[in-house]
Amino acid sequence: MTRTLPTFVVAAPIAPDLPAVERVRSAYQRIVSVDRPEVWITLRDEREVLHEAALIDARVSAGQTLPLAGLLVAVKDNIDVAGLPTTAACPEFTFQPVRTATAIARLIDAGAIVLGKTNMDQFATGLVGTRSPYGAVRCAWDPERVSGGSSSGSSVAVALGIADLGIGTDTAGSGRVPAAFHGLIGLKATLGLVPNTGVLPACADYDCVTVFAAGLPLAQRALRVMTGHDPADPRSRRWPAEVPLAAPARPRVAVPRDVDLEVLDPGYRHAFSAYVERLVASGVQLETVDISGLLQAALLLYDGAIVAERYSAVGKFMATGPAGADPTVSRIILEAGTVGGPAVIDDLQALLEARAAAARTLSGFDGLLLPTTTEHPTIADVQADPLGINRRMGTYTNFCNLLDMAAVAFPAGTAAGAPFGVMVVVPAFHDQVALDLAARFLDLGTSGSDVLPDNGIPLTVFGAHLRGQPLNGQLEDLGARFVDTVSTSNAYRLIALDTLPPKPGLVRVIPGQGRGIAGEKWLISPAGLGAFVAALPAPMSLTSVELSDGSWVVGFGCSQQAALDGDDITEFGGWAAYLAACALPPASAGRTGRAR
Numbered sequence: 040m041t042r043t044l045p046t047f048v049v050a051a052p053i054a055p056d057l058p059a060v061e062r063v064r065s066a067y068q069r070i071v072s073v074d075r076p077e078v079w080i081t082l083r084d085e086r087e088v089l090h091e092a093a094l095i096d097a098r099v100s101a102g103q104t105l106p107l108a109g110l111l112v113a114v115k116d117n118i119d120v121a122g123l124p125t126t127a128a129c130p131e132f133t134f135q136p137v138r139t140a141t142a143i144a145r146l147i148d149a150g151a152i153v154l155g156k157t158n159m160d161q162f163a164t165g166l167v168g169t170r171s172p173y174g175a176v177r178c179a180w181d182p183e184r185v186s187g188g189s190s191s192g193s194s195v196a197v198a199l200g201i202a203d204l205g206i207g208t209d210t211a212g213s214g215r216v217p218a219a220f221h222g223l224i225g226l227k228a229t230l231g232l233v234p235n236t237g238v239l240p241a242c243a244d245y246d247c248v249t250v251f252a253a254g255l256p257l258a259q260r261a262l263r264v265m266t267g268h269d270p271a272d273p274r275s276r277r278w279p280a281e282v283p284l285a286a287p288a289r290p291r292v293a294v295p296r297d298v299d300l301e302v303l304d305p306g307y308r309h310a311f312s313a314y315v316e317r318l319v320a321s322g323v324q325l326e327t328v329d330i331s332g333l334l335q336a337a338l339l340l341y342d343g344a345i346v347a348e349r350y351s352a353v354g355k356f357m358a359t360g361p362a363g364a365d366p367t368v369s370r371i372i373l374e375a376g377t378v379g380g381p382a383v384i385d386d387l388q389a390l391l392e393a394r395a396a397a398a399r400t401l402s403g404f405d406g407l408l409l410p411t412t413t414e415h416p417t418i419a420d421v422q423a424d425p426l427g428i429n430r431r432m433g434t435y436t437n438f439c440n441l442l443d444m445a446a447v448a449f450p451a452g453t454a455a456g457a458p459f460g461v462m463v464v465v466p467a468f469h470d471q472v473a474l475d476l477a478a479r480f481l482d483l484g485t486s487g488s489d490v491l492p493d494n495g496i497p498l499t500v501f502g503a504h505l506r507g508q509p510l511n512g513q514l515e516d517l518g519a520r521f522v523d524t525v526s527t528s529n530a531y532r533l534i535a536l537d538t539l540p541p542k543p544g545l546v547r548v549i550p551g552q553g554r555g556i557a558g559e560k561w562l563i564s565p566a567g568l569g570a571f572v573a574a575l576p577a578p579m580s581l582t583s584v585e586l587s588d589g590s591w592v593v594g595f596g597c598s599q600q601a602a603l604d605g606d607d608i609t610e611f612g613g614w615a616a617y618l619a620a621c622a623l624p625p626a627s628a629g630r631t632g633r634a635r
Contacts, residue, residue: 050179050200052253059092059099059109059152066111066154066201073199077174078192080116081123082155095150105150106260110203112146113196115189116156117163117208118248119143119237123153127239128161128171131361132353140237141272142248142265143206149264154202157192161368162353163208163241165189166216166412166432167421170365175418179221181457183417187217187432189241190249194221197251204261205251210241211340212412212436214249215448219411219460224258225448226250226474228491229467230440231276233262234269242348244274245340245440255449255481259474260489267493278492281566282468283518286475290405292318292463293328302434304414310454311410314461318408318480325408328400336393337437341371341430344382345390345441350375367425390441397442398466406469406476409435411448411460435462443467447477468492471520490520495562498571499525499584499594501533502614503542505559510540513574517567525592526555528585534605535617536578536597543614544597544605545584555587557613558594568593577601 053065067085092109099108114120117127119136120143126133139147147153160170168191169175176191178184179198186195190207194217197205207214209227218225226249233248240246248265252258269275294315300308319325339345354376357369401407412432421428439446448462463480465473471491478484498519503510506521530550533543545556563571572581578601584594597605611617 050198052200052203053111057109059095060089062109062111063088063092063152069199069201073201075177075195075199077158077176078113078195078199078201080126080128080156080158080173080192083123083153088152088154091152095152098150106264107146108150110151110257111201112143112151112153112204112206113155113157113193113202114143114153115159115193115207117159117239117241118206120153120156123156125156125239127163127353128159128173128365129361130172130363132356136237138237140248141234141269143237145265145267146204146206146261151204151261154196157196157205159191159193159207160189160213161365162239162349162372163189163210163213163246164349164368164371166212166429166436167416167425168217169418169421170368170425172363172365177418178415183419184220184415185418185421187220187412189213190217190251194218194223194225194251197221197223197253203252203257207249207251208238208241208246209249210246210440211433212439214247214251215436215446215460215462216412216432218251218448220415220458222450222458222460224250224252224255225462226258226262227439227446227448228262228266228470229276229445230443231272231274232278232470233265234267234272234275236269236272240348240352242340242345243352244348245345247440255447255474255478255483256489259491263489263491263493266491278494279468279566280494280564282492282494282564283472284490284492284495284562284564285515285518285520286405286472286479287515289324290476291324291326291403292476293401293404293407294325295330295409296327299330299334300410302413302431303410304454306454306457307410307414307459310452310459311461314451314459315408323480326404328404328407330400330407332393332396332400333438333442334434336390336397336441337434339386339390339393340433340437340441343389344378344386346371346375347378347383348375350378394442397444401466405465405472407464409462409464411435411462415457439464445470445473447473449477449481451480472518490562492564494565495520496565496568497522497592498561498563498568499558499586499592500561501543501545501556501558501595503540505615508614510542513571514561514563517563517570519561519563519567522560522562525558525560526587527553527558528587528589529554530585531556532607532609533611533614533617534597534602535608536601536605538578542579543608543617544578544602545595546597546602554609554612556609557615560592
């Protein structure tokens with residue numbers, strides 16, 4: 040007999056404009072009404088949380104700026120929160136941390152409020168959400184289906200509209216698979232960008248803290264708050280000098296071959312094909328690539344010697360035979376203890392070779408678009424085949440951390456009336472590119488103002504590097520990001536220079552003897568700015584430019600002699616206005632086309 044599917048409805052989040060105290064009251068009312076006790080391992084007392092919320096409201100009323108003021112957070116129970124036990128979903132493992140994990144502490148400092156610790160696949164081993172003595176976490180919209188794991192409770196808390204943010208971890212896809220099942224955003228940053236200090240390891244070299252949210256801008260804001268080097272984490276990483284800060288205007292995106300999609304459930308296969316067709320129809324440049332090497336690398340996580348990291352994390356504890364150990368988790372971890380040293384070295388070499396091969400496969404592409412997972416099984420399905428289904432579900436997620444890649448998971452319509460999700464996968468430190476691509480595919484335009492890398496340098500341009508002008512591609516090639524239109528103070532004059540292609544020079548004069556000159560502000564990486572300066576032809580130079588708001592930003596100038604030899608076009612207020620007045624295309628305007 041065919042079961043009638045429940046109607047999928049994303050729970051409306053608590054209204055964002057409510058004071059923190061009201062948000063907390065609404066959350067606890069919703070906790071009672073949805074009656075999903077398996078979501079939580081430890082839920083904080085409402086009175087304690089209300090007191091904390093009142094303090095946040097007072098800080099906001101006093102004028103403090105808190106980027107996450109009053110937002111409610113559900114924390115996976117392998118991440119420490121001082122004052123709350125950490126269990127990793129194993130009662131006998133429970134301990135009381137004295138410090139809050141760095142990532143969570145940063146959220147709290149930004150005004151977020153922790154509601155409690157959430158259920159999970161024990162020791163973060165699984166993608167299903169059923170491997171816990173605290174109960175299987177049921178899908179938010181269909182209690183007969185799995186929620187996805189191992190970050191099960193955190194994702195369902197968001198999907199039920201209780202928490203604004205769910206914090207999980209992702210080694211094999213645990214921050215992405217539950218997002219796909221619930222129509223959520225799941226952000227998995229480059230390894231090491233979000234510190235793992237205070238996070239119980241599953242596979243220490245391949246673990247990362249992740250974010251669930253109903254929308255991309257909020258998820259990105261929270262991820263930006265958590266990101267940053269932590270000297271206490273030996274695997275913590277900083278943004279490199281050459282980090283790209285934006286996706287190009289016309290990105291080139293890879294998609295897998297049909298043969299690489301054969302493992303998909305028929306409904307998911309149809310949904311992915313339909314989504315790809317929709318993107319192509321909207322003008323996105325998609326090209327098919329062979330991802331069999333990536334899929335083969337994914338097998339190293341559980342079927343190779345790298346699984347020995349799981350034994351290193353908690354193997355000795357599991358060997359004591361705790362009563363609360365999940366049988367499937369116990370089997371995986373204890374078998375990992377039989378891996379020999381030479382096998383680990385062999386697989387680490389295989390992993391290095393796989394990373395090089397992946398880089399070759401995706402060279403020239405801005406991202407790889409994939410289905411997030413293969414199917415959405417019922418709890419009964421998983422109980423009947425706990426290993427086979429779990430292995431299949433990680434087909435497209437398992438390789439990501441192994442190959443040092445970042446990913447953004449997001450909704451992409453439905454499959455047979457149920458949520459269907461895809462993800463954009465990018466090389467390490469190209470996180471902002473993935474966020475931008477996801478925003479475009481979600482028809483959001485941009486991913487928001489909370490640019491993830493924090494080392495971008497503001498650069499102002501006033502001529503041939505403006506959008507639509509012939510040299511703008513140089514900025515795009517360097518991964519620069521458009522921020523806004525700007526104007527200089529009234530201490531500048533604009534000179535049309537005798538160059539090819541035509542470009543203007545900005546000249547500083549006595550305040551009041553010039554006028555505001557229209558330009559654009561961009562963000563560019565430190566290495567990008569260096570490359571830009573190194574390639575800058577005479578008579579151009581970079582200098583500090585005063586903007587109309589009184590700030591000073593790096594921008595273009597020119598030599599005094601070039602300014603004397605050129606034509607003063609200050610009256611037009613900007614290069615684009617001058618070109619329009621000349622009625623000439625950008626590449627052909629010059630001294631002969633001036634309007635006087």
